[in-house]
Every structure is written in C-alpha cells, then in structure tokens.
Amino acid sequence: MNALVSEKELEPAGSSEPVAREELLRVDNVSLSFGGVKAITDISFDILKGEIRAIIGPNGAGKTSMLNVINGFYHPQHGTITWQGKVRRKMKPYEAASQGIARTFQNVALFKGMTTLDNIMSGRSLKMNKNFFWQLMWRGPAEREEIEHRKKVEDIIDFLEIQAIRKTPVGRLPYGLQKRVELGRALAMEPDLLLLDEPMAGMNLEEKEDMSRFILDVNQEFGTTIALIEHDMGVVMDLSDRVVVLDYGKKIADGAPEEVQANQNVIDAYLGVSH
Amino acid sequence: MLYDIFIDPFVQMYEMPDFFLQVLWEGFVAGILYALIALGFVLIFKASGVFNFAQGIMVVFAGLTLVGLHENGVPAYVALLLTIGVMGVLAYGVERVVMRPLVNQPDIILLMATIGLTYFLIGFGEFVFGGEPKQMITEELGLPTGSTAFEFGERGLVILQHIDIAAAVIAVIMVASLGIFFNKTRIGRALRAVADDHQAALSVGISLNQIWAIVWFAAGLVALATGIMWGARSDVSFALEIVAFKALPVLILGGFTSIPGAIVGGLIIGFGEKIGELYWGGLVGGGIESWLAYIIALIFLLFRPQGLFGERIIERI
Numbered sequence: 274m275n276a277l278v279s280e281k282e283l284e285p286a287g288s289s290e291p292v293a294r295e296e297l298l299r300v301d302n303v304s305l306s307f308g309g310v311k312a313i314t315d316i317s318f319d320i321l322k323g324e325i326r327a328i329i330g331p332n333g334a335g336k337t338s339m340l341n342v343i344n345g346f347y348h349p350q351h352g353t354i355t356w357q358g359k360v361r362r363k364m365k366p367y368e369a370a371s372q373g374i375a376r377t378f379q380n381v382a383l384f385k386g387m388t389t390l391d392n393i394m395s396g397r398s399l400k401m402n403k404n405f406f407w408q409l410m411w412r413g414p415a416e417r418e419e420i421e422h423r424k425k426v427e428d429i430i431d432f433l434e435i436q437a438i439r440k441t442p443v444g445r446l447p448y449g450l451q452k453r454v455e456l457g458r459a460l461a462m463e464p465d466l467l468l469l470d471e472p473m474a475g476m477n478l479e480e481k482e483d484m485s486r487f488i489l490d491v492n493q494e495f496g497t498t499i500a501l502i503e504h505d506m507g508v509v510m511d512l513s514d515r516v517v518v519l520d521y522g523k524k525i526a527d528g529a530p531e532e533v534q535a536n537q538n539v540i541d542a543y544l545g546v547s548h
Numbered sequence: 549m550l551y552d553i554f555i556d557p558f559v560q561m562y563e564m565p566d567f568f569l570q571v572l573w574e575g576f577v578a579g580i581l582y583a584l585i586a587l588g589f590v591l592i593f594k595a596s597g598v599f600n601f602a603q604g605i606m607v608v609f610a611g612l613t614l615v616g617l618h619e620n621g622v623p624a625y626v627a628l629l630l631t632i633g634v635m636g637v638l639a640y641g642v643e644r645v646v647m648r649p650l651v652n653q654p655d656i657i658l659l660m661a662t663i664g665l666t667y668f669l670i671g672f673g674e675f676v677f678g679g680e681p682k683q684m685i686t687e688e689l690g691l692p693t694g695s696t697a698f699e700f701g702e703r704g705l706v707i708l709q710h711i712d713i714a715a716a717v718i719a720v721i722m723v724a725s726l727g728i729f730f731n732k733t734r735i736g737r738a739l740r741a742v743a744d745d746h747q748a749a750l751s752v753g754i755s756l757n758q759i760w761a762i763v764w765f766a767a768g769l770v771a772l773a774t775g776i777m778w779g780a781r782s783d784v785s786f787a788l789e790i791v792a793f794k795a796l797p798v799l800i801l802g803g804f805t806s807i808p809g810a811i812v813g814g815l816i817i818g819f820g821e822k823i824g825e826l827y828w829g830g831l832v833g834g835g836i837e838s839w840l841a842y843i844i845a846l847i848f849l850l851f852r853p854q855g856l857f858g859e860r861i862i863e864r865i
Contacts, residue, residue, distance in 0.1 A: 344751065346747070346750070365750075366750035366751055367753045367755045367756075370751060370753030371753050375751070375752070376751050378747070378748065378751070382747050382748035382751070383744075383748060384740065384741045384744035384745055384748060384749075385744055385745070386740070386743075386744055387737075387740055387741070387744065395737055395738065395741045395749075395752055395754070397734075398734060398737070398738055398741075398752055398754050399752070399753040401734045415733065415734075419732075419733075419734070458752060459752075461752075
C-alpha cells in the first residue's frame, strides 16, 4: 500500500500509466587505466532519461574518472559508451558538450576573471553560431543573437537566485556561490545529461539544502537527466532515483537507494573491511 | 651636475618648445610601434598563457613575405591578401604541430616550443627570401610617404612624417576592433574562457584547437601590420626581431593580459625613451635609448607587479 502511494506521487498529474523511461546513456564493460594503475575495471551501468542517478563510493573509487570517461576527458581502453542509442567512438570533450552533455567539476572550474554573467553566457557558446564576420562587426544578426541568449541566461540567473552577483568576477565569490554559478553555466547549455561532480562538497547545511532544491527543480521542471557524485549519504538517498556504487574501480552495487543501503558489499566498502 | 640633471633639461624644453614637440611626436610614434608588437604578445598570452617568443620573428616573416611576393611580380594588394593567407596557414600549422601535442604541458615547455619556432622561422625565412634587408613597398600599398612641416612659435618647425600618422591611425583602429572583439562577442568570450581554464572551456563545448588557431591568426595579422609600419620606417630585415623585444618592458608596464595596457605601456616607453635620450642621455655619453625602457619597467615592477592594467592577482587561501 505504501509503495503504491509513493509511486503515484512520482507521476505527473493527470497520467495514470507509469512512464516507461528510455535509456539515455549506457556504459558497457568500461576499463580505464593510467600506466599500471587501474582506475576503472569492467564497469557497466545505464542512465535512464529523466532520472537522477547517483554514483557513490569511497575516495579513489573511480567516480570522477567515470564522469571523465562519459564527457570525453578520458578515453577508456576497453568497453563502449552508448549515447542516445548510438555507440560512441573516441570523442573529445567539446564534442560531448555539443551532443548535450554538460558537467560541473569537483574543484570548481569557473572562468575566475570573468563575471557571473559572462561565465554563464559562455555556456551558450555552442548555441550561438552567427559566423565570424558578423561577430567581428557585432552588428545585425550577431547582436540580435547575443540579446536573445542573454535573455535565456537571465532566466537561469533568476532561477538560481544569483541576481545580486551578476556582474561580480567569480574569483571573488564565496565557494558556495561559485558552485551555484558553475551549475548555472552547465544549465545554460540546456543539456540532455547533466554531470555533477560533488555539487555539495564543502558546503554548510543551508547551502546543501539550497543546492538540493535546485537539483530537484532542474530535474523536475526541465526534465534534465542528472548523474551526480556525492559523499553526503543523506543527500544521495533523498535525491537519487537509483544509485551505482563503486569501490576500487569496480562496481559493487546498483539499484534503488534503499537496496544499496542494505547491501553488505556497500557496508563493507564504507566501513573498510580488508580485501 | 645637479643643475644638469634637474634644471637644465627643463630649461631646454621651455626654450625650444618646437624641438620638445618633435621629441614628443617621435616618442609617440615609437610608442605606437612598441604597442603594436606588444599587442601580438598579449593576444597569445591571453588565450593560452604562452609567452610567444616568436612574435618578433613573425613580424619579420610577415614583412618579408609581403615584400618577397611583390618582388616576384605579384601586385601589392594581391601580395597583401596572400600574406594574410600565409599568416593564416602559419597559425593553423602552429596550432597543429606545436600547440596541440603540448596541451596541458607546463608553460615553460610551451615557451621553449615558441623559441624553437623562432629559430625555425629565421631559418625558413632566410632560405626563402635570403638574408638581405628589403625595402618595404610603402607606396605600392597606398600608404602616404611625404611629410608635413608645421610652423611653431616664431621660428620653430615640427615635422610630421605621413607614414607615422598612418601608423598611429592603423594602430588605433586595430586596438579598438580587438577590444570590441574580445569583450563583446561570443568568440571573444570563448577566448577569455580558454585563457582562464582549459578544462572548463572544453566542458562547455569550446574547442581549444579552433580558438588557438584564431588567436595565432590574429597575432599574425598584428605582426603583419607591425611589419609594414616598422618596415616603412627602416627596412625589413632580421634585425627587427631584436627590436621586438622592446615589447617586454611594454608588457611589464601594461600587464600581459591587457590590450589597453599594451597601448599605454607602449606610449610610456616610447615617450620615456625619446625624452630620456635627448635631454638626459648626454650626461652619460648618450645611447641610453636601448636600455632605459628596461629601467623604467623595473622601477615600475616594484610598485605594481601586475602591471598597469593587468588582472589583479587574487589568491584565495
């Protein structure tokens, strides 16, 4: 009975049939090593359209490496990545970006000398394509384009409640706000898949709550699929639909938060049982 | 002695204002030319954090290509277009062969690579165009060559070379358009993004390769303009490469990342150098022009290590 109620809550108002979620990304048997160090060994999992997928694991488990594989920073030696039904070959980060994968970084990677506004505008790079000539003139089409994208960016700024710091160079902002600006830049790309690498690291409780709310809103209002790495278990259990657990570069569990929480392997990994 | 240092020069300035004006003008023109060279350095430094040792030789190379093409019977304007094309090919080649394999290497490695590029261009340039100085095709390009003399005061005379005026105008136009380009356009924003953080730039879909090629091309165009202007005053020869390092004190003054800084720095060095040479140089036997710029820059460094307009160094600890 309880399960039924919660099932209903998840669904959009007016629909009675559960939505069959299709696969957005699938990782098959991916292995990645640096010289003799194996970062990832034979990992497979999928990310469904519209879900929030958490990737957790102790430090050094290979979580960030996994994100780097997905957005093309690293190229795995073995295995394949299927993105929107197509098997991806070796791909560059900007190609991943142009196909709808946006990300944030563990150690905030913003353009520190630029303002909040310019940082978020840079997320629109791929959407703006008036040619070089018009860019040089900064008249006519290029100017109209700039204005149109600026509107989108202002919407994001409103959404993230960072109006006040619009013109501040981000290097001067406190850490929590920098993380928010970084999320804004990723959102400006209107991605199909948003990769968040520890979006709440180093935040206090209030900031964590704000960030959780933004992540949920992004997922529910824009329908953006999200894959996130996070250490705060409370946050992970609250936010995510499904969780994949890595340890020493291997997948040790995959499933709903409650399942994973009860999994003996996961408990061992976190409590440090000797291998 | 004290009289010679602190009083006499100013008395001279007052008594012969036409000469002083002429000195100021010379300083202005020299400053503009330094600024143009510095601009080439700033462009590449902004976008890739690389100090492009090869900027000086690019000036020579661009000038030689232009003159060399014309010598072989190509009409001046066609030669100009072709030279722009050559700078484009050079930019693409540098990105492809030098920059791309060295992505994420320490800056010092990239600096070494540009030094290598310098010697390659020297060798290649000499191989193709020979080592002798060449006359710039100033008239053929439609640049003014005469001079105008203004009467000043009762018997004074100030002479302005038309080519110098043209140099100033062209420099102003280039700086203005680069400024707008960097600050107001998507590509400009992408350039700044790349300069700031390579990985973040990649993650929002900016292609480093494309940006670097554009930047090197822009630096190539600046080099071409510098080559023409400087070549018109002296000759186009490999000696110009050394003059290009006058841009160093300019960069220290203006900051490595600022376009207006390059201009103001250039002017300060230009004025300082000419005035210093003509009014104070005699005290130490003359010839201070060649090192005064560095002294000015060193003194300046003591007070503003980031330069006049450089990005403030903000470090969060």
